[in-house]
Amino acid sequence: MVLNEIFYSIQGEGLNAGVPAIFVRFGNCNLKCTWCDTKYTWHPDVQDNFEATAKQLFEDIHALGVYEKCRHFVITGGEPMLQQPVILALRKEFPDSYIEVETNGSQTVRCFDDVDLFTVSYKTSNSGNPPYELKTRNEKCVYKFVVCCEGDFDEIEKIIRQYRLPADKIFLMPEGATREEVLKKHPWILDRCDQKGYRFTTRLHILTWGNERQR
Numbered sequence: 001m002v003l004n005e006i007f008y009s010i011q012g013e014g015l016n017a018g019v020p021a022i023f024v025r026f027g028n029c030n031l032k033c034t035w036c037d038t039k040y041t042w043h044p045d046v047q048d049n050f051e052a053t054a055k056q057l058f059e060d061i062h063a064l065g066v067y068e069k070c071r072h073f074v075i076t077g078g079e080p081m082l083q084q085p086v087i088l089a090l091r092k093e094f095p096d097s098y099i100e101v102e103t104n105g106s107q108t109v110r111c112f113d114d115v116d117l118f119t120v121s122y123k124t125s126n127s128g129n130p131p132y133e134l135k136t137r138n139e140k141c142v143y144k145f146v147v148c149c150e151g152d153f154d155e156i157e158k159i160i161r162q163y164r165l166p167a168d169k170i171f172l173m174p175e176g177a178t179r180e181e182v183l184k185k186h187p188w189i190l191d192r193c194d195q196k197g198y199r200f201t202t203r204l205h206i207l208t209w210g211n212e213r214q215r
């Protein structure tokens with residue numbers, strides 16, 4: 001398996017924002033978002049992934065020394081759904097854990113039974129990627145859209161209509177790698193959520209620690 005980092009922090013975004021979690025960051029991604037804040041998982045100039053066996057991954061998780069008090073995993077990347085057998089292995093090793101997967105939604109799900117929540121962040125054109133099919137859609141999904149400017153809303157609405165995504169499963173989240181960038185987008189994104197019946201999520205880790213790694 002190709003991994004990037006394993007650490008303990010709080011989930012900063014989405015349905016479980018504020019929940020303490022063990023993060024397993026997978027290496028590699030099939031997209032190239034211009035504003036990606038984890039380019040070290042895929043960009044040739046800065047990538048620092050490493051190869052590991054399942055045994056090494058489990059040892060690294062146990063070495064954090066928090067599993068007794070924290071059974072919440074956030075499987076993130078990069079794009080973790082490129083390595084779905086790892087998620088099956090994690091479920092087998094930690095059967096009583098809660099497994100949340102963060103994905104860009106481009107991959108067909110084959111590990112449905114082993115995951116408790118998919119946080120699906122379809123990347124619209126503000127990411128610099130061409131349109132792609134949203135394949136990760138099921139009853140365990142919530143959908144998180146990254147918003148750069150008010151002009152993004154039309155395209156987000158088009159995706160929501162195209163895939164008939166339920167309003168109460170939609171999160172709008174400000175793009176930004178600094179506290180200032182995130183906070184200045186709060187008011188008009190909150191207004192939009194109120195108008196449409198969507199949920200709002202900020203980025204707690206950015207507000208608290210800026211773009212510090214392993215936070």
Ligand code: SF4
Nearest residue numbers: 029031033036078104
């Ligand atoms: S999908 Fe996620 S990891 Fe991949 S380039 Fe975009 S933001 Fe980065």
